[in-house]
Structure formats: structure tokens, C-alpha cells
Amino acid sequence: MLETLVLAAICLIGIAGVMLIGKGAFIKAKAELSQVLLKRSFAAQLDGGTGGKPWPWADFSTEAEIVAPRIGRSAIVLSGASGEALAFGPARLANTPMPGESGTAVIAAHRDTHFRWLKEVKPGDLLMIKRRDGKTLTFRAGQGRIARWDQSGINANAPGRHLALATCWPFEATVQGPLRYIVSAELISDAGKQSFASLN
Template identity: 70%
Template sequence: MAADDDLPGPRPGFLARLSAIETIVVAIIALIALAGLMLIGKGFYMKAKAEVSQVLLKKSFEAQLHGEASGKPWPWADFETTAEIMAPRINRSAIVLQGASGQALAFGPAWLSNTPLPGDEGTSVIAAHRDTHFRWLKDVSSGDLLVLTRKDGRRFLFRAGEGRVARWDESGINASASGRNLALATCWPFDAIEPGPMRYIVTAELVGEQHPVPLTTGSVSK
């Protein structure tokens, strides 16, 4: 009986026994699965890039503090390291890059170059992604100390104020306002998946400069 061949027993392989249409269906399902895997991979790649690059950036920044490198972490980079920001209470730190192009933001928090340098007169703005480098920004509470080391070796202490939420084009941050201030910005709400127009902003006020200038970043590990 020909039909008996279909019965369970030693098989020539599942795929071989499928009809043409069934093969198509299997192929489609496989494709969907593959697409899913690729998206997951891409997502994790972004996160990995953000993490790994910080290690490289840290190296480059330390070299910069010693007056060696040009500030480019790798030769083809489109940006330079400018500072390191630390939040000692929650034990977090990140290397800040110059220029907030999408490219730079993928690697680290970015200092908006149309604002003064942190520690200079005016309000300096540093922005980073809410799901990578500034994931911890929501944990910064009022009164926390923020330590900022600039590439010229000067180290400033800022005291964080209350966080607030504003539209990206109504930030209310005035770069040339009087006083030495720092504003940290990231996207809000923190757990949303769509990019949106709202930003979470923590403003911090300069409380002093730390002396003497240390030559290491003295960064805290995660």
C-alpha cells in the first residue's frame, strides 16, 4: 500500500515530505522568525554599541586628560570626547561627547555645542538617550551631587534640582542665563517605545570646583 509509506517510521526528513505549498508556508514562517531575530539583534546591537563604546571613550578621555590624544576615540569618529559626568550617589558615570548629532548620541551623552561648556557662565546642556546612557537620569533626585570632569582637567561639582518635563522646543533653558548651571535632558516618558516630543530635564547648579586637578577620571564602575 502506497499510503502506508506515510505512516510513522523511519522518515526521509520532514521538509522533503512537504508539498510545494506547505514548503512556502514553512518558508514564510521561517522568514518571520528570522525578521524577528534580526530586529532583536539590531536592538541589542544598539545597546551593546552604547555600552562598548563607553569603554573605548573612557580610554580616549583618560588619554585626553593626560594631554595626549586629539579626543577622537577612533580615527573615523565624527565627534570628540569633551567631559565625564558622574552621579556618585547612584554610582553611575558616562563620557560626554561634543555635538548632538544622531551619530554621537548613539555612543554617549552629548553636550550641545550651542551652549556654554559645563562650568562656564551660562547653562550648559547635556542630552542622552533615555534607554541607554541616561537610563539613570530618573534616579537622580533633588540634592544629589553631580561631578563633571572637563577635558581640560577641571572638575566641577553640581547640585541637582528637581526634574521636570517639557516639550523639546519649549525647554525653557536659556543658554546665556546668569549663573553657572547644567541641564541634563533625556526623553520622557522613560518607558515609552515611540520617540516623542517630551523631554525630562534635570537642572543642576554649580556648587564648586574640585582641587587639585586629578589626572585620572576616577570614574565609578557600574
């Protein structure tokens, strides 16, 4: 009887382990598939497609692609920083202008996923954005800074054409706090409809 209980316990532990591994693999596969769908959606918009929703039930659309050439990082930027959008990538805050328009465009993302690389951006680095209308913009990053979420100092209506990238801080924290890490950047080139490759 004892041997049967031990064997049953071992089987249950084994089944639970397989289920946990399977769940982890499913989440990873879902994340990778979503990035493929986001890239396809954005590419379709560049080719003249409309809508920009990567899947029919999404509450966001693809708006741009951001590239940090020096560190080799890129991401598709989504519309509206809703909880669903931020789960899949960086998103432009709805009450801020599109990158390249007058004012400060604000793009936010999670520190442990899509903006994990933000801490690697140094003052003077180029940040390139290709919008869904095909326009390519180059911004120069300034010094990163830390501020409370409600005291960010970001003015969406500031004169000029600026970009602010924001994520939670500190990067290694496991719980959300009131602090944000912000990299501000200024537009230095509006190259029109060019590819990233032609600007590197």
C-alpha cells in the same frame, strides 16, 4: 515531498533565528566596545593627548565624564548632539558653554540608553563632571521637570554657572514625542584638577 518542505521550512526558521541572535550579539558587542573606546579616548585627553576622537571616522570627540555618585552611574560626555554622537553617549549641545563656564551647559542623551538613570536623580544629589582639561566640578541637582522641547526654559546665557541634563519623556514611551525631562543643577564646587575619588 511534504516532509521535505516541512524540513526545509524548519531549517529556514532555524537559520533565521540564529541570524537574529547573531545580530543581537553583534549590536551588544559593538555597544560595549564603543564604550571602552570612549573611555580610552577620554583618558588619553586627560593625559595630554589631543583630538579626542574615539575612532578616526567619528564626527564627535570626548569632552567630559559625568558621575552621579549616589546612584553609581557615569558616562563619557561627547561634543555636539549629532545623531551619531547621541547613539554612543550623552552629548553637550554645541551652542551651550562647557560645564563650569558662565551660563548653562546642556547635556542631552537618549532616555532608553545613556540617560535611563536620569529619572533616579533626586533634588540635592551631587553630579560631578570631570572635563577633558582635568578640571573637576560638582553640581547640586534641583527638581526634575517636564517641558516641551521648544519651551524648555533653558537659557544658555543665564547668569551663574549651571548644568541642564535633558532627555525625552516619558521614559517608558516607544516613540519620540515633544516632551523632555530636564534636571537642572547649580555649580557648588570648582575643585580644579582633582580626581573623583578625592572628592567622594
